[in-house]
Each structure stands twice: as structure tokens, then as C-alpha cells.
Amino acid sequence: MPKVETFDKELVLKKATYVFHNKGFNATSMQDLVDATALNRSSIYNSFGSKLDLFLECLKSYENIYTIKICETLHKADNSLHAIELLFEFYINEIINDKDGKGCLVVNCASEMANQEQSLTNFLCSNQDSFIELLEGLVLKGQEESTINLKRTSKEYAFYLLSSIRGLRTTGILISNKKDLQTIAKTIIQTLI
Amino acid sequence: MPKVETFDKELVLKKATYVFHNKGFNATSMQDLVDATALNRSSIYNSFGSKLDLFLECLKSYENIYTIKICETLHKADNSLHAIELLFEFYINEIINDKDGKGCLVVNCASEMANQEQSLTNFLCSNQDSFIELLEGLVLKGQEESTINLKRTSKEYAFYLLSSIRGLRTTGILISNKKDLQTIAKTIIQTLI
DNA sequence: ATATATTTGGAACGTTCATTTCAAATAAAA
DNA sequence: TTTTATTTGAAATGAACGTTCCAAATATAT
The missing domain is CATH 1.10.357.10 (Tetracycline Repressor, domain 2)
Known part of the structure; x- marks a missing residue:
């Protein structure tokens, strides 16, 4: 029935993560995130909750990506x-x-x-x-x-x-x-x- | 001629440093600093310039205090x-x-x-x-x-x-x-x- | 006592903040 | 095609931000 989320969540998280990573949590504004993700404010709030919630998701995504990279690295030893x-x-x-x-x-x-x-x-x-x-x-x-x-x-x-x-x-x-x-x-x- | 600065600059820096240390630069508001130092906004701007200037002074003060502490420590060896x-x-x-x-x-x-x-x-x-x-x-x-x-x-x-x-x-x-x-x-x- | 340079207090500045609101757009299900 | 749940866009919210302004207070030097 419903209109479905169109954006690539992984990609959006990646872009948001970059901003948080570069500026830190407190220096990152919601406007920065809107600009970086090309998502609308409402969509961000709808999909992620709050700025802090989004940050937590970014941290988890960052953690996952690193876990994979590290596992790959260790396998070569x-x-x-x-x-x-x-x-x-x-x-x-x-x-x-x-x-x-x-x-x-x-x-x-x-x-x-x-x-x-x-x-x-x-x-x-x-x-x-x-x-x-x-x-x-x-x-x-x-x-x-x-x-x-x-x-x-x-x-x-x-x-x-x-x-x-x-x-x-x-x-x-x-x-x-x-x-x-x-x-x-x-x-x-x-x-x- | 002039009215002279009455507050203890060292003490004010110490109090400001604590706030910056505890919350970080970006999460610290000018109001936080006013509250912590019991100084007026104008006095802070008059004496220190901007929030960033004050932060830099706090860093230097922090550095000095640690340099002294470390020297004292090393002397005991x-x-x-x-x-x-x-x-x-x-x-x-x-x-x-x-x-x-x-x-x-x-x-x-x-x-x-x-x-x-x-x-x-x-x-x-x-x-x-x-x-x-x-x-x-x-x-x-x-x-x-x-x-x-x-x-x-x-x-x-x-x-x-x-x-x-x-x-x-x-x-x-x-x-x-x-x-x-x-x-x-x-x-x-x-x-x- | 008077003059003077400076510090104060408190309000106000314009901007930006995170978040909310709501109607319009949309796409799947009936 | 109509219904429906959801997403979207854009504007608006009120609070908080760093900073400025200016009159009143003040302490020194005359």
C-alpha cells in the first residue's frame, strides 16, 4: 500500500558518517546533514529519529565497515x-x-x-x-x-x-x-x- | 585613571577550563561560561575576545599547569x-x-x-x-x-x-x-x- | 571633589539550532 | 481506478547560539 523509502540507506549513512566524522557530532548541524545526504529534513527525521539517533546509526555502520575490513586484513596473515x-x-x-x-x-x-x-x-x-x-x-x-x-x-x-x-x-x-x-x-x- | 579588572584571571581560567574540559568546545555555550565564571558576558568578551580566544587561553593555562606538575613529578626520580x-x-x-x-x-x-x-x-x-x-x-x-x-x-x-x-x-x-x-x-x- | 578610562550589567542583536507541522506527492494494494 | 499508508517538500516553531551595544557603576589620577 504505502509509498516506499526510495533512497539507499547504506549510502545515506555513509554520507552522514562522513560529515559527523569530519566535523564531530556537536559541530555538525542538521542542515549539514540535509546538504550531504540530499534528503529532506522530514525524511531524515522520519527514517532515523533524531540527530543523535542518526549519529548512533552512523557509528554502527562505521563499526560494521571496519569489522569487515579488519577481518579481511587478518585473513591474509x-x-x-x-x-x-x-x-x-x-x-x-x-x-x-x-x-x-x-x-x-x-x-x-x-x-x-x-x-x-x-x-x-x-x-x-x-x-x-x-x-x-x-x-x-x-x-x-x-x-x-x-x-x-x-x-x-x-x-x-x-x-x-x-x-x-x-x-x-x-x-x-x-x-x-x-x-x-x-x-x-x-x-x-x-x-x- | 581606569577602573581595574577586579576578578582573579587565573581562577576564572580554571573555571572556564573545567567547563570546556567537561563538555568540549562545541557543546560549551557562552551561557555555561557565564554561569561557571560568575562573570558578565561583556567582561568575558572584554577580557578574552571570543569564545575561541578564551578556549585557547584555557588550553595554554592547562598546558602550563601540567608542565609544572610533570616537572615536579620528574624531579622525584x-x-x-x-x-x-x-x-x-x-x-x-x-x-x-x-x-x-x-x-x-x-x-x-x-x-x-x-x-x-x-x-x-x-x-x-x-x-x-x-x-x-x-x-x-x-x-x-x-x-x-x-x-x-x-x-x-x-x-x-x-x-x-x-x-x-x-x-x-x-x-x-x-x-x-x-x-x-x-x-x-x-x-x-x-x-x- | 572632579575628571576619566574602564569595567560592568542587562538587554538586544541577528543567526542558527534541532525539531515539528501539514498539505502535496507518491506508489503499492484493493 | 480508487483507496491508503507513507514519504516528501517547504515553511514555521521556539529556543539557544555567539556577539554587540550602551548606559550605569566604579576606581584611579588629577
Whole structure:
């Protein structure tokens, strides 16, 4: 019976995500989103609810896209240590290709709003938990196959890697020299060997 | 001849800094600053210029306060490695005592606005340069006194530490468990020994 | 005491904000 | 073809935004 949603939701989310990523949540206006998505105000509100709701959907979409990219990256590895090396290489390329110096949407979101909006904190915590889980599994496998040392538990190394990756992402906002970033990454990984 | 500025500029900056730190630049309104400082709108504009100007002054004030705190911390150390350990301990305590989960004002500022406002980028770069200089000197001294290894140059380790500290600060927004943070710090420092 | 440069208080500025409203357009189902 | 649920466009909402303005208050220097 009804007229059906005509726009490509994935594409709209991608465009909205770019704006949020570039300007941050608070500096992004509804007008910015209308301009970027070429959707009408009403359509945005109809389809997504509020600005915050849309932002949350963008975060989830961003998370999904990255999860896929990361899985693809990890599959190319011979062993777990190599996988972690590829993971850092992946992030360095993300930084290099980020010409606007936007940083990571999720990390930025934590900086800007983690202590202000519970719904975001919930997202960020669950995002963190899944990432820790991924890293812990990776390290554990590396320790089993003896490519990663046993000086610390897999969980401890997972936290270390999480923190290090966030640091690299943040540092990449101001430093986008590939050599410098690679040296940092090598130094981070050195600990595991 | 003139009536003279009556308020305590240092104190006003401290109060304004707290608001900016807690809510971020864009989410902070001029009304918030009026309320927090108990100054009149006109007085703020008269004394500081614009919201952005005031923010920049807050950043500088924040930077100065931290520079002093860090210098005091480093002075307590027996050697350079110990100094770095104390530095991490200092940051961990900052995180623990930050009950609102605000994170670091400077790191947050980079996330929120580094790619939007040149005046901030300038500040952030010069802030980064001084910090790199401090860390490099520390590592160099540690290498001379053989408390830090020579696997990498002092400059390389300085970048590594910079990135690691930022990571720790960002991670501390969501994780404020002291044990976890200490383990991360130990793992970071391990590389230098 | 008077003059003077500056700071204040409070209202007002025009703009932009997120969101709502509602009639017109639309496309599937009957 | 008519009905119907939904999406759309455009304008309007009131509140909040950063900033400005100006008269009144004030503290120093004369």
C-alpha cells in the first residue's frame, strides 16, 4: 500500500558518517546533514529519529565497515603475530589516506561525548569489548603457536594493544608521516616478540 | 585613571577550563561560561575576545599547569627510566581522579577540532613538539646512563611514548580500573628496558 | 571633589539550532 | 481506478547560539 523509502540507506549513512566524522557530532548541524545526504529534513527525521539517533546509526555502520575490513586484513596473515603486524599496517594506511586528519570516528566520539551521553557510552563500551575479545583471541593464538611471548597474559596484551592502537590513531591526526608511524608500530609490536 | 579588572584571571581560567574540559568546545555555550565564571558576558568578551580566544587561553593555562606538575613529578626520580615510570604513574592518577571521565583536554581538543581550526592545530603542534622534546631528552639521558636500551633512537622512543601516553589517556575515558591501567603502563615501559 | 578610562550589567542583536507541522506527492494494494 | 499508508517538500516553531551595544557603576589620577 504505502509509498516506499526510495533512497539507499547504506549510502545515506555513509554520507552522514562522513560529515559527523569530519566535523564531530556537536559541530555538525542538521542542515549539514540535509546538504550531504540530499534528503529532506522530514525524511531524515522520519527514517532515523533524531540527530543523535542518526549519529548512533552512523557509528554502527562505521563499526560494521571496519569489522569487515579488519577481518579481511587478518585473513591474509600467516600467523597471529603477522596478523597483528598487518592490523597496524592497516591502521597506518587508514591514517595516511585520511587526508582531512579526521582521526577515528569512534575514538573521537569517546573524546567528545563519552561522559555526556549514556547511549554513546554504551556503544563505546560494547565496541571496546568486541575489540578486546578479538585482540585477546589473536594474542592467545599467537602465544599457542609461539610467535608471541608469554610475559603477559593474552588479556593484558589485548588491553595494551587496544590502548596502543588508540594512541596511534590519535597521534595520526597531527603526524601523518608514514615512516614515523611505522616506527611507532614496530616499537609497539616489539614487546610481543 | 581606569577602573581595574577586579576578578582573579587565573581562577576564572580554571573555571572556564573545567567547563570546556567537561563538555568540549562545541557543546560549551557562552551561557555555561557565564554561569561557571560568575562573570558578565561583556567582561568575558572584554577580557578574552571570543569564545575561541578564551578556549585557547584555557588550553595554554592547562598546558602550563601540567608542565609544572610533570616537572615536579620528574624531579622525584632517581634516573630517567624511573622518571618515565613516575610519569606514567602520574597520568594514571590523573585518570583515576578524573571522576567525570573527561580525558585529557588537549587530546580531546585534537579529536574534536584539529582539522577544523588552524589556531588550534598550531597550539597542538607546538604542544606536541615540546612534549616530544621533553621525552627525547629523558630517553637520551636514560640511554646514556644505561637504564634504557639502545634498540631505537631517543627520538623514536619519544614518539612511541607520546603515542602510548595519548592511548592511555584515551583508554582511561572508558577504563578507570587502576590495575588495568598499571598493567598497560608496565607493558609500554617494558620495551625500553 | 572632579575628571576619566574602564569595567560592568542587562538587554538586544541577528543567526542558527534541532525539531515539528501539514498539505502535496507518491506508489503499492484493493 | 480508487483507496491508503507513507514519504516528501517547504515553511514555521521556539529556543539557544555567539556577539554587540550602551548606559550605569566604579576606581584611579588629577
